Amino acid sequence: xxxxxxxxxxxxxxxxxxxxxxxxxxxxxxxxxxxxxxxxxxxxxxxxxxxxxxxxxxxxxxxxxxxxxxxxxxxxxxxxxxxxxxxxxxxxxxxxxxxxxxxxxxxxxxxxxxxxxxxxxxxxxxxxxxxxxxxxxxxxxxxxxxxxxxxxxxxxxxxxxxxxxxxxxxxxxxxxxxxxxxxxxxxxxxxxxxxxxxxxxxxxxxxxxxxxxxxxxxxxxxxxxxxxx
Amino acid sequence: xxxxxxxxxxxxxxxxxxxxxxxxxxxxxxxxxxxxxxxxxxxxxxxxxxxxxxxxxxxxxxxxxxxxxxxxxxxxxxxxxxxxxxxxxxxxxxxxxxxxxxxxxxxxxxxxxxxxxxxxxxxxxxxxxxxxxxxxxxxxxxxxxxxxxxxxxxxxxxxxxxxxxxxxxxxxxxxxxxxxxxxxxxxxxxxxxxxxxxxxxxxxxxxxxxxxxxxxxxxxxxxxxxxxxxxxxxxxxxxxxxxxxxxxxxxxxxxxxxxxxxxxxxxxxxxxxxxxxxxxxxxxxxxxxxx
Numbered sequence: 001x002x003x004x005x006x007x008x009x010x011x012x013x014x015x016x017x018x019x020x021x022x023x024x025x026x027x028x029x030x031x032x033x034x035x036x037x038x039x040x041x042x043x044x045x046x047x048x049x050x051x052x053x054x055x056x057x058x059x060x061x062x063x064x065x066x067x068x069x070x071x072x073x074x075x076x077x078x079x080x081x082x083x084x085x086x087x088x089x090x091x092x093x094x095x096x097x098x099x100x101x102x103x104x105x106x107x108x109x110x111x112x113x114x115x116x117x118x119x120x121x122x123x124x125x126x127x128x129x130x131x132x133x134x135x136x137x138x139x140x141x142x143x144x145x146x147x148x149x150x151x152x153x154x155x156x157x158x159x160x161x162x163x164x165x166x167x168x169x170x171x172x173x174x175x176x177x178x179x180x181x182x183x184x185x186x187x188x189x190x191x192x193x194x195x196x197x198x199x200x201x202x203x204x205x206x207x208x209x210x211x212x213x214x215x216x217x218x219x220x221x222x223x224x225x226x227x228x229x
Numbered sequence: 230x231x232x233x234x235x236x237x238x239x240x241x242x243x244x245x246x247x248x249x250x251x252x253x254x255x256x257x258x259x260x261x262x263x264x265x266x267x268x269x270x271x272x273x274x275x276x277x278x279x280x281x282x283x284x285x286x287x288x289x290x291x292x293x294x295x296x297x298x299x300x301x302x303x304x305x306x307x308x309x310x311x312x313x314x315x316x317x318x319x320x321x322x323x324x325x326x327x328x329x330x331x332x333x334x335x336x337x338x339x340x341x342x343x344x345x346x347x348x349x350x351x352x353x354x355x356x357x358x359x360x361x362x363x364x365x366x367x368x369x370x371x372x373x374x375x376x377x378x379x380x381x382x383x384x385x386x387x388x389x390x391x392x393x394x395x396x397x398x399x400x401x402x403x404x405x406x407x408x409x410x411x412x413x414x415x416x417x418x419x420x421x422x423x424x425x426x427x428x429x430x431x432x433x434x435x436x437x438x439x440x441x442x443x444x445x446x447x448x449x450x451x452x453x454x455x456x457x458x459x460x461x462x463x464x465x466x467x468x469x470x471x472x473x474x475x476x477x478x479x480x481x482x483x484x485x486x487x488x489x490x491x492x493x494x495x496x497x498x499x500x501x502x503x504x505x506x507x508x509x510x511x512x513x514x515x516x517x518x519x520x
Contacts, residue, residue, distance in 0.1 A: 151336060152347065156354035157402035159333040160387035160417060161460045162395055168460055169336055181394040193401045196409065199311060199355045199369065 002030045002093040002130065004037065004112040012089070013052060015109040015139050019086035021057045022049055025100060027092035028063030036112045037061075037091030045091060045111070057085055065096030066126055071103045082106065094130030094138060094145055101143020102128070107187050110138040116207040134204030140192045142183030149176025155197045232271040232299055232328050233381040235499075236413055236438045242499030243520060244301060244415065244440055245511050246273040247293075249284035258289060261508040262296040268512050271328060273301040273415070273501070280307065280340025287317055291324045301383065302326050305334025310350040311359065311369055318363055322378040330383045330415065331356040331406075354405050357382055361410035384411040386439075387461035388419065388428035400431060407437055415501040417461040418444040420468060422492045429496050438498035445486035445507055445514060449473050483510060487517035494518075 006012075016022060024042050032038025039061045046056045058081040062074045075082055082088070087107040090097045094114045101108040116132035129148035137146060137155060147153045151169045158177030161168035165178045184190050235242045247261055265272055272293055276286040290300035302321050309317065321329065333353045337345040351359060359369050366377035384406040390396040403414065419425045419441045429439065444462075446452050449472045452464040468485055475481035490500050504511050 152333060152349050152352075154333060154349065154352045156352045156405060158395065158398040159353075160385065160399065161335070163391060163460045165392050165394065169338060175395075177398055178392060178394040181398055190397075193398070194404065196354065196358070196405055198358075199351050202350065 001033065001117070002095065002132070003034045003115045003117050004031055004093040005034065005115055006036050006041070006091070006112055007110070007136070009048065012109070012111050016049070016054060016087065016089070019054075019107075021055050021084060021086045023057060023082050023085035023088045023106075024049075024059035025065060025088055025090045025092070026059070026061035027065040027096050028061050029066070029092075031065070031092040031096065031112070032061075037096075041091055045089070049089075057081055065090065065092045066099050066128070068099045068103045068126060071100055075104065094132070094136055095126065095128045097136070097138045098128035098130070098143050098145060099126060101138065101183070105186060107189060108138070108143045110136045110143075112136065113204075116205055131205065133200065135200055137197065140195055140197060141180045142187055142189060142192070144176065144180045144183055146176060146180065149174075149179060151176070155200065157193065230270070231381075232301065233412070235270045239498075241494060241520075242270040242413075242438070242440055243268070243515065244271045244273055244499065244501045245269045245508065246275060246501065246503040246505075247289070247508055248275045248278050248505075249286070249289045251281065251283045253284065255284070255289075255292060258292065259296065262293055262298055264509055264512055266297055268515055269298075269502075270499070271299040271301050273303055273330060276303045276305045276332070276334070277308065277340075278335075280335045280337045280342070280345075282340075282342055287321055287324070287326075290321070290326050294325055299328070300326055301328040301330050303330045303332060304356065305332045306349050306351050306353060306356055307334030307337065308345075308348055310348055314351060314356060315359060315363065315368055318360060318378060318380070319374075322363075322380065327379065328381045328383060329360055330385065331360065331411070332385055353384060354402065354409060357384060357406055357411050358409040364410070381412055382410050383413040383415060385416065386414050387417040388441075389417070389421065389424050389461055389463050391463075403432065403435065407435055411437065413438045413440065413498075415440045416442040418442040418455075418459075418503065419489065419493065420462070420464045422489065422496070424463075425493070426496050440499035440501040441493045441497045442501050442503060443486055443489055443493070444503045444505060445510070446472055446482040447507065448478055448482075479510075483514050483517060486514050490514070490518035490520065494520075 026037040026042035042059050049056050089109050089111050090100050091111040097110045113134050113136045114130050114132045131147045146155050162175035167173040167175050274286045274289045277283050290302045293300045331353045337347050360380050360382045363378040366374050386403050452469045455462040
């Protein structure tokens with residue numbers, strides 16, 4: 001289970017600035033349980049965006065967005081719609097955003113921040129990684145997380161340590177920032193690299209006591225129900 | 230004359246790097262300081278270079294200052310969070326240190342304490358931004374300082390790269406560093422002047438002085454080692470050949486460095502000598518380069 005919460009609307013609208021045709025993706029897994037990106041929130045987001053003058057040309061809720069094979073197979077029948085969109089707004093955790101950004105050659109905006117719940121895991125296994133930092137930066141990095149893709153977790157660009165595109169720490173490991181550069185280039189978004197990212201609020205990376213004792217997952221409510229004797 | 234006034238007045242700057250030793254023995258540093266006095270514009274002190282635990286940069290900068298040298302306080306983001314970085318910057322200011330070089334810092338796992346927790350709370354761009362905030366009289370969260378700093382902040386760039394992505398990432402980051410206050414750049418070691426001239430052409434419009442890095446070659450093995458292991462260093466085969474054929478390797482290495490400096494003098498605003506153990510030979514290299 002990964003808990004996510006929607007970013008402030010202003011931030012999301014800022015990401016969509018200058019774009020008209022938006023495709024919304026939600027996730028029927030953890031995001032639905034978190035109340036941040038299930039069918040209800042996707043429908044709600046659609047009307048909010050329309051009220052703000054956007055043309056929502058399609059939406060879909062998939063289970064699960066962190067599984068790239070599922071993302072591709074479910075989106076394939078909607079290729080035309082997705083192709084016509086200026087961008088995709090993805091209402092799920094950092095893993096889901098990264099998996100979609102890796103699967104679809106479209107600008108992908110994160111609509112949620114992933115909240116640290118202090119160690120619980122259970123998602124589909126993929127190569128994407130999310131540190132649950134509570135301040136999702138995927139908007140600026142082509143849908144590749146700099147905190148996990150860069151061994152130093154740098155957020156304002158590469159260090160000088162890469163050789164032939166590989167990290168100095170491990171010649172088998174790609175330089176995360178070179179991956180980010182290639183992805184942004186592919187999506188015609190290299191300007192994103194020029195944006196100065198202020199220091200992160202690492203207090204958001206500490207799980208709150210509340211988060212450590214609940215995952216908001218519907219099934220967790222079983223704890224409060226009568227035990228099976 | 231301070232590094233700031235040399236660079237601002239458009240004079241050619243010479244900086245040399247010294248690395249404190251592991252331990253409290255400062256004899257070597259003091260001997261080097263005497264040899265460099267009057268020969269260089271400023272002296273960089275590395276911050277536990279290669280993530281090997283050593284005597285600190287701040288204390289060593291203070292010692293150099295007492296000896297009459299102008300120190301450049303190298304500060305990495307590897308070991309200190311934003312509280313410690315800012316506090317050490319305030320300490321540097323009250324010790325009279327004016328120049329700070331902001332770096333990301335090597336990963337601890339590459340040094341002699343691989344078990345250490347890497348910090349990287351700020352990155353080099355954000356550190357430059359923080360220095361600028363202190364210069365304006367505020368800390369990074371906006372609290373007013375009782376007495377502000379007056380730093381001349383610098384940064385680093387790797388001019389020679391092996392992928393398009395790396396070059397573009399370096400240039401974009403360089404622009405970001407300038408936007409948050411970097412006033413000068415010191416580069417990774419340069420061995421190919423033509424390639425460096427192309428880099429200088431790309432950054433022509435950036436409007437900041439650039440000090441080209443020079444590492445004197447000591448042996449063929451050192452050149453090959455750097456080519457294999459040091460990112461951004463490319464020693465051409467031609468120079469390696471020259472070293473291989475040389476009878477006096479040290480003299481040839483120093484000669485190559487002096488010739489590089491002579492050529493670089495025409496295309497950038499200064500040189501930065503990283504002698505790596507050969508600090509005492511820096512005056513002789515400068516003599517040979519006519520500086």
